[in-house]
Amino acid sequence: MGLDAVEIVMNVEDHFGITIQNTEAEHVRTVADLVTLIHGRIAVAHESYCPTLPAFLKLRTNVRDAIGDHTYRIRPRQRIVDRLTVTQRRQLWNRLSEMLGSPPRGLRRPRLLRQLLGISVVTLLGIALIAAVAIDLRILPVTLVVAAFCIFLLHIVTVPFRTVPPAEWVTFGDITTKIVSVTSATKQLQLRTADDVLCELRPLIVDVLGVDIDEVVPDARFVEDLGVG
Numbered sequence: 001m002g003l004d005a006v007e008i009v010m011n012v013e014d015h016f017g018i019t020i021q022n023t024e025a026e027h028v029r030t031v032a033d034l035v036t037l038i039h040g041r042i043a044v045a046h047e048s049y050c051p052t053l054p055a056f057l058k059l060r061t062n063v064r065d066a067i068g069d070h071t072y073r074i075r076p077r078q079r080i081v082d083r084l085t086v087t088q089r090r091q092l093w094n095r096l097s098e099m100l101g102s103p104p105r106g107l108r109r110p111r112l113l114r115q116l117l118g119i120s121v122v123t124l125l126g127i128a129l130i131a132a133v134a135i136d137l138r139i140l141p142v143t144l145v146v147a148a149f150c151i152f153l154l155h156i157v158t159v160p161f162r163t164v165p166p167a168e169w170v171t172f173g174d175i176t177t178k179i180v181s182v183t184s185a186t187k188q189l190q191l192r193t194a195d196d197v198l199c200e201l202r203p204l205i206v207d208v209l210g211v212d213i214d215e216v217v218p219d220a221r222f223v224e225d226l227g228v229g
Helices: 003-016 022-026 031-047 052-067 086-100 111-135 137-157 172-180 194-209
Strands: none
Touching (some): 003 031, 003 194, 031 194
16 A cells, blocks of 8 residues: 555544554545445444444453453543553553554654654754764765664664553543444544535545546546556
C-alpha cells in the first residue's frame, strides 16, 4: 500500500469513525468499493441497538485477562495510565491487534522524553554542520552520517520507554470506540445513501491526491485512474 493510499485510509477512518482492516483495504480497488465499505458501516450503526456495550464488555474481558484478575473493574472515562501498569498496558496493546483486526497506534514515549529527543536531534545535526564548517565542508556527509547513527541509537535506547497511549486512545472509552469502529461507524451517521457517502468522501480523496473532484466517480480506480501511489 502506497503512502497516498495510507493517507486516504487514515483520513477516512478519522472522518467516518471507522477502522479499516488490512484485509479490507486490500480489496478496495475503486471509489465505489470504498463507498460500499463506509456505507455498510453506517448501516450497521443504524441497525445496532447499542454496539458500544458489547465492545466495552469485550475490552473489559481482555483487560482482566491481561492483568490476571477476572473481577477487575474499569469504567469508560478512566484513563488507561491511571489503571494499568506499564506491563499491563503493553499486554493490552498486544491484545488490541486481535480485537481490531489490525495493529493499533503504538504506545508513545512520555511527552518530556519526546521533547528531549527532539532537542537532541536538532543538537546533533547542528554539531554535525558546525564540525564540518570548522574543519572542512567536504566531511559534511561523514558528520551527518555520524549524527544520523547517534539519532538512531537514541531511538533504539528509548524504545522501552514507549508506555503512554497515543492521542484519542487515552481512556477505556476511547478504546471501546475503536473496537466499535471495526464493524460500525461512529461519525457521519446522518448519511443515509451511497450517494451521500460519495459526496462526503470526495473532498477527502481530492485533498490527498490533488485530482479534480469530477474525476472522483464510483467507477474510478484508485491506482489506474486517480494515480494513487
